[in-house]
Amino acid sequence: MVDDSGLQALREAARLSPDNLPLRRHLADLLLAQGYLAEAEGEYRAALVLAPRDPGITAGLAEAFARQGAYGAAMSALEPFLAQPGYPPRMGVIAARALLGEGDLAQAGFRYHEAVMREPGAADADLAARLAAPVKAEPQPVDGPAEPYEEEVAARRSSVTFDDVAGMEGVKEALRVKLLLPTQQPELFAAFGKRAGGGVLLYGPPGGGKTHLARAAAGELGAAFVSVGLADVLDMYVGQSERNLRDIFDAARRSAPCVLFFDEVDALAARRSDMRQAHNRQVVNQFLAELDGVDDKANEGVLVLAATNAPWYIDVAFRRPGRFDQLVFVPPPDLAARAAILRILCRDKPLAEMDFEAVAKATADYVGADLKGLVDRAVEDKLRESIAAGRPVPLTTRDLLALTKSQRPSSVLEWLATARNYVMHANDSGAWDELLPWINRKR
Known part of the structure; x- marks a missing residue:
């Protein structure tokens, strides 16, 4: 490690030779290694003026941003490279650190493991421990039945609370009453025969903040947060998807109080009448059975949240009391x-x-x-x-x-056109009454 006198000599050399790219890059790397983050950022910026598309310099600048907590700036620097195949694995690890700082555990895990798979030497033990990303066991050969395996679900504490969610006061209040207050004031709710637990289905146009709300609910409660994606459940081997669902719910029960969040839930809970494959219907049946639990206390302390852009495609059985019995519309922000x-x-x-x-x-x-x-x-x-x-x-x-002037809304208008059809022509049960005022206001 270079001492401060050596760094000072390098600083002076860089000042006298401002166009010496190898010298500036070497100084920036040393400053980063020794924790002079703001100064390292400045040197990397100066080096990028001399070599604007240099991946090593860009990675250094992004790491300086990430270590200072400027996660958005780190991702902005990296994104032009991440969009190209074969980007340096170091960039993937830095992106994972920035994404984790932003609370996007799933994308952070993807970036980290993709980078380490290409270059094992890029592994970061501390980052891997923070990600706590589960790894599936290898499937069994096709000439024999698949052996069930235990997959540890990543249950993490969320640092996001409702204070980090702008607007949507009505949605926050619905989540407080349904999910948070029974856990925070159990004696009061027990007097009325209500226990902590249950399910809420968040729906609305894509990109409206449903996942962010779920993380905030977990952070508000101080509960573990388990985010479940399709890849965590669906499996090519018959019966394995059902076992995966059972293992996920079992892990959540062990972590109670816990917020168990299913994103894009319409892919796991679609109407059984629309399914042509029997094993797909079995996944829905297993999901319903896990929501019910083996007894009326099985899911106590497990708060199940799900999000979808297409609630009308979800099997009606999921809306039965005790399951996702409360639908909460997450509107576009006013x-x-x-x-x-x-x-x-x-x-x-x-x-x-x-x-x-x-x-x-x-x-x-x-x-x-x-x-x-x-x-x-x-x-x-x-x-x-x-x-x-x-x-x-x-x-x-x-x-x-x-x-x-050049960027248009990505999804709201298209989603609204679809929603209007269901509200006006397929709402005999009144399930979509919550959308009526919003649709009428938009006319």
Whole structure:
């Protein structure tokens, strides 16, 4: 390790030879290794002016961002490379660290394991432990039955709370009453024969923040959070998908109080009448059986949340009392919520004086994912300006407003057209009454 006097000599050499790329890169790497993160960031920026597409320098800058907690900036620097096949594995590990910092455990795990698979030497024991990503056992040969295996579900504490969710007060209140209060005030609810547990189905247009809400509910409660994707359940071997579901629920019961979250649940809970394969119907049957539990106390303390963009495709049996008996519509953010989301997205970035309300007015029908995409694009443009200028160039209201002219809402209008058909022509049960005011308001 170079001591401070050696670093000072390198700093002076870089000052005298500002166009010496190997010298600047060497200095930046040493500063990063010794924890001088802000100074390392500056040296990497200066080096990128000399070599704008250098993957090693970009990776160093992204690592400096990530270690300072600027996870969005790290991902913005890495994304042009991550979109290309064969990107350096080190970038995948840095991206995993940034994604984990943003709370996206599933994508973080994917990036980390994909990188380590290509280059085992890139493994980071501390990061792997934080990810706690499960690894499936190899399937058995096809000439014999598959052996059941124990797959440990990753139950993590969520650092996100309702304070990190902009707007949606009605949705938060519904989750408090259904999921949080029975656990926080068990004596009061026990007096009325109510126990902690049960299920809520969140539905709405894509990108509206359903997954974020589920993490926030777990963080608000201080409970373990288990996020379940299709790959965690579905298996090519007959009977294995049902065993996977059973193992997931068993792990959640052992971790109670626990929020068990199923994303894109319509793929696991589709209407059985629409299914042509018998084993697909068995997965739905197993899901229903796990929601019921072996007795009326089996799922006590397990709060089951599910999210879908297409609730009308879910088997009606899931809406029976005791299962997903409460449907909660997660609407696109209104004007005030969009402004609040923009404030959250921009809070760790260099800013000029911002008029978030003006940007919110220009982003009607945007969901949270659209707003994040808008800010990310603006940040990418500012990073290019900053690299050329050799200093951070702050983000302005004008930057965001300019991008709204070319970026359109990704999903709300299409989703609304589909939802209107169900509300107007397939709502005999009244299941979609909650959508009526919103649809009428949008006309």
